[in-house]
Structure formats: C-alpha cells, structure tokens
Amino acid sequence: MSRACWSIIGVLIVFLNSCGIDKPEGVLQAENSLPDEIDFNLHVKPILSDKCFFCHGPDLANQEAGLRLDTQEGAYSKLVDTGNQAIVPGKVAKSELVHRIISEDEEVQMPPPESNLTLTDREKAVLIRWIEEGAEYKKHWAFIEPEKTEPPQTKYTAQANNEIDHFIFRKLEQNELEPQPEADRETLIRRVSFDLTGLPPTLKEIDAFLADKSDAAYEKVVDRLLASPHYGERMATDWMDVSRYADTHGYSVDRYRPMWPWRDWVIQAFNDNVPYDQFVTWQLAGDLLPNPTREQRLATGFNRNHAQNMEGGIVNEEFRVEYVADRTNTLGAAFLGLTLECARCHDHKYDPISQKEYFQMFSFFNNVDEAGQISWDDAMPVPTMLLTDEEQDSVLQSLDQQIEVKKEEIESLLAENTAPKKNTTDQWLSTGLVAHFDFDKPIQDQFANRVNPQQQAKVTLADAHNNPPTLTATLEDGKFGQGLLTNGDDPLTLGTIGGFDRAQPFTVGSWFKVPEKLKTGTFFHKGQGSIIYNFRGYYLSLKDDKLEILMAHTWPYNCIIKRATSGVPKDEWFHLALTYDGSSQADGLGVYVNGKAVDMMPEKDNLYKDIVLSTFETEPGLKFGAVWRGTGIRNSVIDDIKVYDRELAPAEVQALAGQRDELDEQQIVGVNQMHSSNYLALLNDLQALRTKKNELVESLPEVMVMEEQAEKRKTYILDRGSYDAPTEEVEPTAPQNILTFADSLPKNRLGLAKWMFSHENPITARVIVNRYWQAYFGRGIVASAADFGNQGDLPTHPELLDWLSVQFIESGWDVKAMQKLIVMSAAYRQSSQTTDLALEKDYDNALVSRGPSVRLTAEMLRDNALFTSGLLVKKIGGESVKPYQPEGLWKISGSTYVPDSGEKLYRRSLYTLWKRTVPPPTMNTLDAPTRSYCVVTRQKTNTPLQSLVMLNDPQFVEASRALAAKILTSYPEDHSTRLTNIYRTLTSRTPGEAELQLINEFFSKQQEDFNQHPEKITGWLNTGEFQTEANLNPPQFAAYAVVASMVMNSDAAIMKR
C-alpha cells in the first residue's frame, strides 16, 4: 500500500493551522456514550491493534510511512512524509491521525479502503477523546506482572464462599446483576463430578450427598473427587488437546506410534498432584535436569508429540524445521498465550515479538538429533529412550558384564602369543568367506557366487520391492578379468548376502575404479532406500570427497557415523574394505583403502538397536554402486567382491588387498592366533551374548524423548520462515517485552522453563489459571485462552485473574488446590438458570451471573453412556484401544481399522486410539480437535451429525440396552422405579411428574408396538457385543432400551447445567 502522501500535505496544513476539528456528526453522537475514563489498555489499544497495527505496528519491515502506533515514541514522532505527528497529546487538531480517521477522502482516509478495515464512529470517538485527554500509553496488561489485590467488598458477602466470589459478585453488582442461588444438590454433584473426574456421580453418591446435612457435605464430595484416580484422567484429557497427542504420526502416511506411556505419565502426574511448574519443566526440559529420572525423560515426549512426516520424497530439512516450529508455536499457545507463529515469516503484526525473537525461541528446540523424514520401517522417530523395568535393567546389566568379561578373556588370549600353527594367507582368506563375485563368467546377466553357486548377484532396477527385474549388466576391463560398470542408479544386488544383524561381525571388501569427478556416492550398502528407512543397515560412501561409514538403526540418532578426512584414489583401481566386530560401537568399524586402515573420526556412536529391517520378510542384502532414491557411484567399475561373516584382522585385510608380501612375522603370528580354536570359541560366546542382548533390546518398548545433541546446531533467522533461506544467526533467548531472559539462566530448554516460572514472568500463571477457569465455566476470564496478546480478548475480571495467578504461584503451583478453590466458590456453585435480565445483560455468561451450563465433551458423553450402563472398564492407562467404528473409514488413508473386542470396547474415551488423519468419528463429530496441532479451547457446536451419533452410534445403542438390562435386573418388580432410575442414572436428576409421564407414555407405546412387531427390536437387542440374560422379555426389554436411548439424547443428559 503505497499512498501518495505529498498530495495531501496542503490539505493537512490547513487543518493543522486551525485550532480545532470538525468532528463528524456520528462521532459527536458516539461521544455521548463514552465511558467516563478512557483507558489505553481497555478502550484504545484494542482499536489501534485491530485496525492500525497491521501496517503501523511492531512489524518493523512493513511499517507504512515509517509510523508505528504500538509505542508512544513511534506515535509521537514526526512523520517522514508530512512532518506532522500522528498523535500530539492533548492536541487533536495537530494530530494527523485524527484528520486521517475522520476524512472522507479515500486518498487520505485511515484505515485505507483497500485494507477492508473500517473504524466505527464510536471507535473514532474513543481515539479522539483519548488524544484529547493526553494520549497516554500503557504497557500491555498481560505483560505487567500480576499483583494480588485485596478482594473487593460486595453486598453479597454473605453468599461468598471464598475470594473468587468477592471479585465476581462485585462485578455483578456493578452491572446491576445478582448472583444466582446455589444449584440444587443433584445438579451440583453432577456438575462437579464431571468437571473433576469426567464421569457422572453414581446414584449412591447422589443419595449420600442429598442425605449429608453437614456444612462440609459439598467439600467432602470435592475432596473425594480430587482423590479419585479418575481425576488424573479428566485433567489429562484436556492436556491431550494441548499436547496434540495422538497414536499415529500424522501427515499423509499416518502410521501407528505407541506413545501411550507418555500419556499415562500425564495421568499419573495429575493424580500425584505434581506442581504445575514441575509438571511443565519436566515436559520442556526433564532431560536437562541433574541426573534425570526415567519419568523426567519420559515427560519430554511432550515436545515430540507433534505430527511427523513419513511421506517418501520429502525434503528432510523442510520437515525437521516444521517440527521445531511446531514446538515453538505450541510453547506459545500452550504456556504463554501468545501467537508466536505469527512472527515466523516477519515481525509479529500485533504483538511486540520480532521475527528474530521467534527464531531465538525456535533455537531452544532446534538442537534435537532428529530426522524430518521418519522411517518407513515403523521405527520410533529418534531420539528415543527404551522403557525398561527393573528386571530388564538388571538383565541388561548382567549381559553387559558378561560381555566385558568375555572381551577381557579374548584380550588375554591374544596377549599369550602361544606358538600357533602356521597358516597361509590363503587359508585365512578362505575362512568365513561367504561370497565372492568376480564378474568374469556371467550367465544371462547373473553372476554366481564362487563360494555358493546357488546364489547370484545381478544388476536390478532400483526399487522398493523385494524382487525387482534384472537388467543388462555392462562389463568392461576389471582389476582381474572383467569388472562391472555401474550407472549409479541401478544397483548390483547380492540377494540376501550381507544381511547381518548388529551382533554379527563381518567384512566386505571389493575393488573399485571411480571417475575423478565423483565426490558423493555410496560404494555399497545393506539397506533400503537411504533416508526413507532412515539408513537402517550399513552404508560405505564418499561424501563431499571424504569416506563415511554409517551403520544405523534409525539415523541420525540411533546409529554410528564415522568420517575420514580423506577420500579414495580416482581413475585407478583401489581396494576398499569395511570390517565390523559385532560390538555396536564406532571403534568396532574399520575402513581400509588398499589394505591400509583409514583414520576415521566417530561423529556419532550411539547404536542401541538392530540394523535389520523389521518390516521385510527376508532381509535385503548388500547392494553395490547405487542406492534406491539415493546417490550411487556413477560410471565406476567394480570388481572382485568378497564378503566374510567374520571381522578380518588388519593383516588379513592387507592380504585381501593383495599386499600379503609386506606382512611381517609378528602380524602373521597374531593372525594365526585368531584362527586358533580357543580364540574362535571365545568369539562365538561373545557373539552369543551380544545376540541375546540384541534380542532383549528389540523387545523393549521405545518412546520419543527430547535430548540435546552434542554439537549444537546453529539457528538462523529463516527468511519468510522458509527452511532453505537462513540469514542471521541467533542464540536462544526469550522475547524481551515479556520478560528479560536473565544472563544467569542456561541458554537451553531448562533455562527457558526457569524463565517461564520465574516470579517476574507476567504470563505463565495467568495463562494456565485462565484455562482452569475455562474448564469449569466454559469460557476463560480471558475468552481467547490461546491469545493474551494485543488482539486477544481483555480479561472480564482482570483483578480476579491476577489474584488467582499470584495465589497459584504462592501455593507452589498446587494444581489440585487451585481446582478446589474454583469449584468451592459460590460462583461455580450457582444455579445455571437464566433470567431474562441475565440474558439481556450477560448473554454469554462472561460475568458469571449464573452457574456454568455447557454440553458434555465428546469424551464425557461416551463415558457417561458406558459408565451409567455399567459397561465401563475402569482400568487406568495402557495401550490405546479400538472401540467400534464404522467399517472402511481408514480406507482413505490406505489402512484398515480392526476393532477390538471384549474389555477394550469399554475403556474410557481418553484411551481410544487416535489416528490423526481419520480421527475417531464420534469424538471428532462432537468437537474434539484433530490433534494435528495444539488446541487450548474446543469448539462448541451443535450439529445434526452429532444427533446421529447420539442416536445411532453402536456404542450408544449398546449402552442403552445394557442400561435397560441393568435396570430390569436391579428392579425386577417396579416399572415406575425402573423408569425413574433410567432417567436418574443418565441425568443425575430425579425426573419430575411431567417427565416421568412422558417417558412412561412413550414406553407403553413402544412396548405395545414391539409386541406386535417383534422385527423392530432386532437392532436394539443385537447391536454390540454385550450379552444380556436370556430370561428378559424381548419387547419389554427393547422398550426400556429405547427409553434409555431417548433419555441419553435429551438435554438433561447431554448438558452439564
């Protein structure tokens, strides 16, 4: 938007020379209804932010006319174009802003028409009045440290239970509203039971509460609920949305990933009442605490829960950057109530967060040794930790000890230097030889293994499949006889030869002749498709003209990487060999060029799981010259490949490379020692132990965790947020305008957590306390719970929010105490009955003029059906489960949903397996988010599809039947009691006369109808696995089931009032 400002200077000067302005009629009228005091934060800034900041806000690079209105200095300074000031305190006529906002001239008018933004007369009046009164700027409310003010006096003191009520009632008083009396006890116990445990009260619990006449009756209920293990489940449910937890990876290839141990940790943490500062610190930085415990490391899974991409062909770095960005954005929404993501491509348009600060925050999360492309082998994306129990730990420890002992025995045997029998190098080199290919006598483009002619090597199409077609082999002069020319795209495939596991020692040696210009390419590898399988297997390559060996379970973390400072000879034959001792350690890998060991630096030495591909029926073996979807050694010649299932000694490799004449006596003796039967026996034992350990480790569950990589990854500002456009390098720190990141803090995630929980941090406590409030009242004190910035809603009760925040901090971030404080308040306990006055003045209950009334969440609705019908299996935690789901839904993502049976059908909804690309339909229809990204406030909608779920989802139909059966068995005689109990069980409320009459009437009609048309009851009696006793009268039974279903669908059951 470049507007010709010079053309209007003349006009403005005329204005500025006059002493006043002509306010438009509408503005004059609006002035009459302005509040007595215009407050910057309350009245002015929301207008400036929403209508002006986009072009005149914190985004430095995009400030039009060099004007910024978010700071006093900016607003008061002289405009470059006109020399006027946008705002002159107290001087309306001299303030260009005023002329601009009241101008009718499209060339002059602000906001300009093309912005599609307009100011209302009232907004104009507010701005003008504010300037008249001195245009005072104030710091953004959320960035000022909260202070505890004395709870105000109110005339409803008698009704107040705690400090919360003083704030709430005072506000009601100011708005000429009055608090509602306490809800009746049935309503209250239902409300608080759902709110604290996600489950309804039992009839017994209701009766006990009704009968308890003591003053502490309600508090007893609250304490009981807070102590219930279901409390943790209820709190964890909200945390799943925040942490975008799911049981699959997300993105298009959305496969299973078991992270439920992390979810179970969350439940336990809530039940153990882990203080909020610890709860969050562990999740952000548990791994950085001194001597972190298993739980502290497990907790860091929070920052790995984001979606991860398995799609073949993605650019690794592009998605790695997305993951880091997701963590950064989640930090903003979940903990800081800030839309940090807006500052990824440019400075934030509304809040004082620069793009630089975004990447400074980003850098806290940028030091993880992870891949953007996650493995097709269904490996858990790295970094991970193995979830061992004590027994497994001790077994592993014992195996490690035995391995050490065995290694010492081997060492001492070698030192003995007994007189060995004299072997020839030929004898050495035929021992353990499993394959030898010389390319001299091909038969139909296939090359027989000289050691085992049943096996053939052939050039094949590079392909994902196990049996790719054979291609014509191009042969030319080799080192000996003929050699194979590779085009770098079609590999020479050795069948299954070389498909070793990590406990198996081996050696691969071959002759190569590579062209001068080859700088990068893989000589040979055992694996499939390079990064697609995160390099599972082993790869010997040239990378930027330097030798590199990679042996991986899952690159780049669970692997060994060694690099040389040198490359290989060019345009001449050289021998290249790789040896491995089965130790899973970097120093167990050797690379030799022309029989000489190459100096290699270990860059990574962290292989702790196997190197074979778990998703293949037969392990693919060695391939030479090319890598499917990777880089091969184009125009190179290969000859005389030899593979051993043992580690050759250096002297043996030297011999293999044709330099046997240069071996000295000592070397020969040493090697001969290694061929002694004693030595071989020890080696066998060692391999057996390693195999045993490998098998045990493979069986262990593995979870994603955060871990800092040793060498710090540099972070740059990314131009327009794009992964491939790094500019200025930045260091970790937090946004200055919220709170200075103290020099004393470590510049890592732990420092970040400490910054968040330092007492001066203005925002952390407010954000979470507001969300607790939201959980109980259906809306936060700040309605925009994810945005406490300039564009966010203002707190309806700022003093209360601050009081609660400070209270929370002072309590030591005591989560249960805060829940209790809120639910004990009279405000929470109010009846939710609406009056016309309340509706008129407080339509959305922002003032809390009545108790909360919200629809049960997706989880609560389903859990209520399961719980009341007696079907619910109350087990806490464990692997996610697959309840009923209509057939074929997963087909769009190329997979099949196989529902569980038995107990797993009846677990709480928190445990329903969450597939991101096809979320469980019932949950999704009932407003649960997709879990693709952090959500702190759920939508509250009401759609016909929800009605269909409640009416016909088999889970609900089955629950109706189970409830009917339960009622029939529990109350064998009395029909009216049965109906009352169906209603009461589902709604926690005794039905009134009218309700009972309606239900009864409906029941009678249905029963009569079913008697005459028994075919109508099939679905009601057969949906779901639940078996009923045979002695029930079908039409009557079905009629009760239909009644139960109807009540389940009624407002009284669906809403929490």
Added chain:
Amino acid sequence: MNHLDTLSDHLNRREFLRKSGMGLGAIALSAMMNPMKGVAAPFSGGTLGAPHFAPRAKRVIYLFQSGGPSQLETFDYKPRLEQMNGEELPDSVRGGQRLTGMSAGQSSFPLAGSQFSFARYGQSQTWVSELLPHTAKMVDELCFIKSLHTDAINHDPAITFFQTGSQQAGRPSIGAWLSYGLGSDNENLPSFIVLVSKNAGGQPLYARLWGNAFLPSKHQGVQFRSGKDPVLFLNDPNGYHRQDRAQMLDYLQQLNQLQYEAHGDSEVLNRIAQYEMAFRMQTSVPEVTDLGNEPDWVFDMYGPDSRNPGTFAANCLLARRLIENDVKFVQLYHQGWDQHGNLPGGIKNQCRATDQASAALVKDLKQRGLLEDTLVIWGGEFGRTNYSQGKLTKTNYGRDHHPRCFTIWMAGGGVKPGFSLGETDEFGYNITKDPVHVHDFQATLLHLLGIDHERLTFKHQGRRYRLTDVHGHVVKSILA
C-alpha cells in the same frame, strides 16, 4: 469460536422456531412425508449475508485428481520431449528447481516423451491425448489452465495447500470457507459434501482436507460413503422404522421442551432443531444417494462403472444429483495419479476410470441447464517432471512430482468455454506465459461464486484469516 456467530445462530434458530408456529414433531413428520421439500431454510445465510457481487456460479463440483496427474500425457502436448527422448534434462531448464528426495539423488535425468499420441479437437482445436477420448469431445465446453504452479513438492503439503491455502494443517478447506461465507441452500443436506472413489488406492487422503479447522465445525465437509450407511450413523438400529424414530423424536422434543421451560436456555431449542435436521437427513440422504431411479441412458453416458456405487463414475453421477438438490460444494477425490514408475500403464488405467464420467458430468449438467451456474473443476495438486524418475526404457518410465507447471480444467459457471490459458516451454518444465498460482486459482474460484477473496475472512487468535492467506489475484482472463 466466534461468539457473535454463535449468538446469531441462536437468535436465528429461535426466530425460526417461533415463526414456524407448529410443534416440532409436526415438522418432523411433514418432513418425513416429503423430505426433499423440507421447510424453508431457516438459517441458510452464510456470514456474508449476500455475495459481494453477482455470482457466476452457485455451486461447485471439484473433481480432485489426487496424486498429481501428468500434464505431459494428458493436455500439455510436448513433441520436443518425444524428439529428445532419453537425452539429459539441461541444467538451464531445471534452473535450480528443488527436487523431491525420490529423484534428487539420480545420476541422470533423462527426458521422457509421452508414449501417447495427441490430436486437436473441437472448434477450439485443443490438444488432448488419446488417453482421454471422452474429454476430447467436450473440449469446447472446457476452460484449460496450462500454467498452474504451486509451492509444494510433496503430496501432503501440496494437497493441503490446494484445499486450504496453507501447506501445513490448520486452515479451513475451500468447501468450509464457502459454507461459512455463503451458507446452505438446502435444509436437508449438508452444504459441503465429499465423495471419495472406492478402491482407487494410491496416496492417502485425510479428513482434514475437508476439515473446518478454526471455522465452526458445522462447516466441515461431510463424507458420503457408498454402501448402506452413506453418512456416519445415519441408519437407525435394524428394524426400527421411520415412524418409530419420528415418535421417539417427538417425545424427545417434549422432554427437551420441559427442559427449555425450566432453564430458558436457547441452546435447548438449537438442539431440538438439530435433531429435526438429523431426522430429515435420514430420509433425504438415502434418497439422493440412491441412483436406482436414474434411467439407463444416464448410466450409459457416465459409463459402466457408474452402476457400481462408490466408483468415480458413480460419484460423478451422484455429484450431479447433489447439485440438483442445491448442495453448494461437492468435492470428489480420486486417488492413484502418482506415477513415479510404470507411468504408461498406470496413467492409462487412471484415465480409463475417470475420462468418460468427467466428460459425461459436464455434458449432463449442460443438457439440464445446470452448467451455466455450476462450476466443474478437474485437476490435481501438482504436475509431473519431464524427465524419467527411475529407468527410462522404450516402453516404460516414471515421472516425479513437478510444481512448476501443470494443467487443470474448469467448466461452466462463469468461465470461458473452449478456452486455454497459459503456456509452458517446449520441455514442459517452465511456464512461459500467464502463470497461475494456487492462490490465484482459489481467488478465482471464490470470485466466480461472488466472493471477494480478500473480504471473506475469519478472525482467529487475533488474525483475520482467509483462504488465499495474503496472496491471490483473480484470473480475469478466464472469466466468461
């Protein structure tokens, strides 16, 4: 969630219920008797109230070809590639284009000419390959854009970008925006319906492609599936009759009415209305999805697959029926266009499965007079490379993803028939004339529906979001 939006919904519904002046059970029953007529739409208006300007199209059928159909074997004829078959792609043509991880490591990038012959068709003399004989006959109704380009090079980000204007999850889909902006013209069916070809296979799809993201969830696309339960949980328990359900809902309504009297909460009335709508859908959906009463000549036109519910052909026919019933946006997805290898065989099958029905849909709409205000769109998320991914042989080759140019076509509602926009170079690699970005396509789509893409916004977490993010220009040259 936008509080005002909720509020206006409440008020609208209350008003509706007051005005209708009859028992809700009565509505249900009357709807049951005559479901497709329904009652006057009580809250059909979208957030815009009225379109920004006179719409050229009232509804859209989007035949999304998932996987990235090759432009080089379908519409963008490149004889030069055939001449240079097997030669290396010159670096100067590639010009630093980033490649996917699938072919970036290749030692060679051999150009691959189409194995299928091209000819010119219609008065417009449009080039079409032999793979699309039915589409070829319709070219004078179609408006081709041969110069689409996108930012993404892999499926998930690319489809997400096309459908939501952002490569990452979290923004509403086109259909959700339309539902939000324009509302619904039909009280008995959702305004945004999604159909996915059964058994097409290929790259996965995901529900968020028709998701509402931060828009109210009533705007999300509803997937209609083939089979007995076209909408999830549409069917009542076995044996339970429509009248039984009506009776149950009638009692339910009375129970809820008591609740309303006790609490005075309009949310109760809202829920009552939703149950009524659900009930009407239970009748209207099976009726509209039942192709049984279509005459033989219609099936013949759409091809033999159209008798097999859930196929692309059957879905095209169903899309027409939905449009006839005033559904605003029908999005079909057909997977399987991702020919990295074995392209000649693969694309042949894809074309066979989609050609006849796509052409028939345009023809059918035209003869029913619906084409003039219905926009039909055919296209995928990106194009394919001019070089072979993997081995190029005499009979076989593959093509990797190509973001720099690809072809889509549109027909009907406000676009020029028999027209073609944009050109690519002789290698089919770069655009040489009239580039159209995905955001431009989205802006144009909204424009055709009477919406200024810069003014259909939703404020979420402080920011006004729109389908085209901060980009997009209406492609005026294709407007009729």
